Amino acid sequence: MASGGGGVEEVSNKQVILKDYVSGFPKESDMYLNASGRIKLKVPEGSNAVLVKNLYLSCDPYMRPRMKQPIPGNETYIEPFKPGSPIVGNGVAKVLDSGHPDFKKGDLIWGKTGWEEYSLITAVQTLFKIHHTDVPLSYYTGILGxxxxxxxxxxxxxxxxxxxxxxxxxxxxxxxxxxxxxxxxxxxxxxxxxxxxxxxxxxxxxxxxxxxxxxxxxxxxxxxxxxxxxxxxxxxxxxxxxxxxxxxxxxxxxxxxxxxxxxxxxxxxxxxxxxxxxxxxxxxxxxxxxxxxxxEYHHLFPKFLEFVLPYIKEGKITYVEDVAEGLESAPAALIGLFTGRNVGKQVVVVARE
Amino acid sequence: MASGGGGVEEVSNKQVILKDYVSGFPKESDMYLNASGRIKLKVPEGSNAVLVKNLYLSCDPYMRPRMKQPIPGNETYIEPFKPGSPIVGNGVAKVLDSGHPDFKKGDLIWGKTGWEEYSLITAVQTLFKIHHTDVPLSYYTGILGxxxxxxxxxxxxxxxxxxxxxxxxxxxxxxxxxxxxxxxxxxxxxxxxxxxxxxxxxxxxxxxxxxxxxxxxxxxxxxxxxxxxxxxxxxxxxxxxxxxxxxxxxxxxxxxxxxxxxxxxxxxxxxxxxxxxxxxxxxxxxxxxxxxxxxEYHHLFPKFLEFVLPYIKEGKITYVEDVAEGLESAPAALIGLFTGRNVGKQVVVVARE
The missing domain is CATH 3.40.50.720 (NAD(P)-binding Rossmann-like Domain)
Structure with a gap:
């Protein structure tokens, strides 16, 4: 296989890593910031993945069960996180490079990404392209996501x-x-x-x-x-x-x-x-x-946008976000969901553009 | 008001009476047989009630919650039994006298009746007339009821x-x-x-x-x-x-x-x-x-009979009953539901015709 990215410079890629499976109340120390990660800003040749710069990350309650050690025979619907790997969740990101025909450099997307500055996303089918940018981009982690x-x-x-x-x-x-x-x-x-x-x-x-x-x-x-x-x-x-x-x-x-x-x-x-x-x-x-x-309702997404965007633009529906600044604030923001610290939708800003 | 039944002889009417509201596991002694009850076998003049001879009584789990003292603000869907009065439940009975145009002497019915030999039923709208008698009559407390x-x-x-x-x-x-x-x-x-x-x-x-x-x-x-x-x-x-x-x-x-x-x-x-x-x-x-x-499904009863009767007659559906003999056996039969003593549908025979 072509390794791709020959001659492409690596950049620093900070990541929020899950240390180990969590039981009981999660603590900030169950995660840590890996400041030494590095990534090539290029999709490997022949891959149909996309390489994105993460802008906004979403903190959601369903992420807590993903931190649990799976019990054989009593699985939840969703894979547990991998200890030693970055947390995975929804986010808004900008495409820097694409091996997939549906996405091109400069596109904005929302969907499953990693808790890191840059992510190589291989499960491209889980991504939604963002077409409406006359609303706050962070909304795609919340009201529009x-x-x-x-x-x-x-x-x-x-x-x-x-x-x-x-x-x-x-x-x-x-x-x-x-x-x-x-x-x-x-x-x-x-x-x-x-x-x-x-x-x-x-x-x-x-x-x-x-x-x-x-x-x-x-x-x-x-x-x-x-x-x-x-x-x-x-x-x-x-x-x-x-x-x-x-x-x-x-x-x-x-x-x-x-x-x-x-x-x-x-x-x-x-x-x-x-x-x-x-x-x-x-x-x-x-x-x-x-x-x-x-x-199971992703097929309704276009209908949903058609429904909700006019209400947002007319001010008939409003949305409150609780915005944490910087990837390093993400562990505390996630844990805050379970103490009710957040007021409104909890978002983490990794970068604004 | 016309008293009705002038000159009509009173007969003995044994009854199973609930002593008081029951908490915890019910006991036979929560009920007693009143052997001194008496009834005139005639509907009071001007009333549209029916007077029936009870043949088969049904013991059903839902009767247990009816023995509980009602908690204000936490009612179940159904009235509690009245301490000092006969237990009420489903049964099969024969009409001895009727003030209601839909029922006449000799009709067989199933529906809400009392745990006694004879009952004056005023809530006639809760009764179903039995049209098919080529099956065991007790089935109308069970498979056909x-x-x-x-x-x-x-x-x-x-x-x-x-x-x-x-x-x-x-x-x-x-x-x-x-x-x-x-x-x-x-x-x-x-x-x-x-x-x-x-x-x-x-x-x-x-x-x-x-x-x-x-x-x-x-x-x-x-x-x-x-x-x-x-x-x-x-x-x-x-x-x-x-x-x-x-x-x-x-x-x-x-x-x-x-x-x-x-x-x-x-x-x-x-x-x-x-x-x-x-x-x-x-x-x-x-x-x-x-x-x-x-x-809430009584309207489906004719459709249900049409569905189930042929299966019964062809032997494709079978039904097992646990039959207790005599009104005096009714309290033990009812309580047996909660220890699982019954094998199949628990019925009490008061009289066979």
Whole structure:
């Protein structure tokens, strides 16, 4: 095989490396910055990979399960990270060199990339080309990327929403929740969100236009809190957290309610997930609980963009990001998701262009 | 008001009375036989009730939650029983007198009646007239009654079954489970059932034609047991028991699997239901969990009879009943459901005609 890049200069390529599999609560020290990495800014000859410069990296809750040691016979849907290798996640990047006919130098893309300055991406089929650049590029890690598609598919495809229905969203100021709430409001639903600080609750009510919001950390009785906001019960629950909140929601579901299970962030750092005790209410109330993965809805992406871009441009949908500066800030930013440190979608800027 | 029944002789009417609300495991002594009840065998003048002689009474798991003291704000779908009054349940009965144009003396009916020799039924809209009497009448407490409809609606309407899919049924020799398994076999599915004794496991394999069956009490590791019978995972789980079995099933579901939640008999006698820990797999495997109540499928009853009667007559579907003789045996029969004493559908014969 031609080695390619003959005579091409190597450059420095800082990387965020996962040290080892993580159990319990992840720490910054579970990752480290490898400052001595180097890369040739050229696709190997004969390869159909693309070589990109990473601009924005996305911190997402689903990345936590990827840090766990896989248990044979109990695999999740997605490969674990490789200890000793860079973290992998969604990001926005600029193509510097391409061996693939669909991409050329200068193209902007979003999709699976590495936590490093430059990445050689071989799974090119997972990349989306960015055509609309009159919006912040970082949006392609959030509202215009995986979290946006998650909110769209989860709400419209799984929740079967109808105007006037009562919608509850947990982790509601997060990358996905803030959008689900706004989609539900646009449809004419009554929308309540929970979050973990006064600042986030204020955002939900004042910036995203939720009807109501509450700080779950200040509610000793979640069942009572939900009863207060949903005296007639919940039609739709968009589940991001799991555990005690799910248990309380189950007691408050209305007949024929739907629970779209997007994730369960409260459980990801526990060795043994908490038990959910009130599942019998799915019979009494004829509830549907349905899990979904955004990866099965990629075909809806063009339709989604057509739907959401006008709302963004008209200011009818807004999006809040929490931006960490520099690759070295990435480990702390990722871990902050699990303490709720981030306000809005957590992004890491590696480079702005 | 006309009192009716002037000159009509009163007869003795033995009744099974619920003493008080029950917590924990129910005991025979939570009910008592009232031998001094009396009733006039005539509908009060001007009433559109029917007066029936009860023939067969049905013991069903859903009756246990009706014995609980209702918790304000946490109601189940169905009224609790009234302490001091007869137990209420499904039964087969003969009309002795009718104030309702749809029913006349001599008609056979099935539906909600009392645990007593004779009942005055005012909620006549809940009764079904029996038109086919070339099958055992007791079948209208089982295969041709509520459990039959439950199996039919739960399997065909909730499970979205397809030929060749892998189906698991818990409490599989019970009133509902034995039918779901036979429906699934008729459709060309691979069917495995769990039950609580060797006798029941033999029934599943030899009488109902399940591909495999196992005694859950002899499996120290339910996850491993399911893995053994479903090396490639479960497409459809018909859930009758809840608790640990549900947790093990969740770990063994295939992508896009469906769980129809019919009931959770293992939980009904617990003050606090067990926790279910593996719900995150509904995301990884994109599983749908859906509860249902047969009462919402009554409109399908004629279609169901048309479907099932020929199979019964041709011997392609079989049904096993556990018949207790006499009203006085009813409390023990009901409680036997929760220890798994019954083999097949538990019926109580009050009178044979």
């Amino acid at each position: 995986m979290p946006g598609m998650t909110a769209y598919a989860g709400f419209y495809e799984i929740c079967s929403p109808k105007k006037g229905e009562r919608v509850f969203i947990s982790a509601a100021s997060g990358a996905v929740g803030q959008l689900v709430g706004q989609f539900a409001k646009l449809l004419g639903c009554y929308v309540v969100g929970s979050a973990g600080s006064k600042e986030k609750v204020d955002l939900l009510k004042n910036k995203f236009g939720f009807n109501e919001a509450f700080n779950y950390k200040e509610e000793p009785d979640l069942h009572a809190a939900l009863k207060r906001y949903f005296p007639e019960g919940i039609d739709i629950y968009f589940e991001n957290v799991g555990g005690k909140m799910l248990d309380a929601v189950l007691l408050n579901m209305r007949a024929h309610g739907r629970i779209a299970v997007c994730g369960m962030i409260s459980q990801y750092n526990l060795e043994h997930p908490e038990g959910v005790h009130n599942l019998m209410t799915v019979v009494w109330k004829r509830v549907r609980i349905e899990g979904f993965l955004v990866s | 509520m459990p039959g409809m439950t199996a039919y609606a739960g399997f065909y309407e909730i499970c979205s079954p397809k030929k060749g899919e892998r189906v698991f049924i818990s409490a599989a020799s019970g009133a509902v489970g034995q039918l779901v398994g036979q429906f699934a076999k008729l459709l060309g599915c691979y069917v495995v059932g769990s039950a609580g004794s060797k006798e029941k496991v033999d029934l599943l394999k030899n009488k109902f034609g399940f591909n495999e069956a196992f005694n859950y009490k002899e499996e120290p590791d339910l996850h491993a047991a399911l893995k053994r019978y479903f090396p490639e995972g479960i497409d459809i789980y018909f859930e009758n028991v809840g608790g640990k079995m549900l947790d093990a099933v969740l770990l063994n579901m295939r992508a896009h699997g469906r769980i129809a939640v019919c009931g959770m008999i293992s939980q009904y006698n617990l003050e606090h239901p067990e926790g279910v820990h593996n719900l995150m797999t509904v995301v990884w495997k994109r599983v749908r969990i859906e509860g249902f109540l047969v009462s």
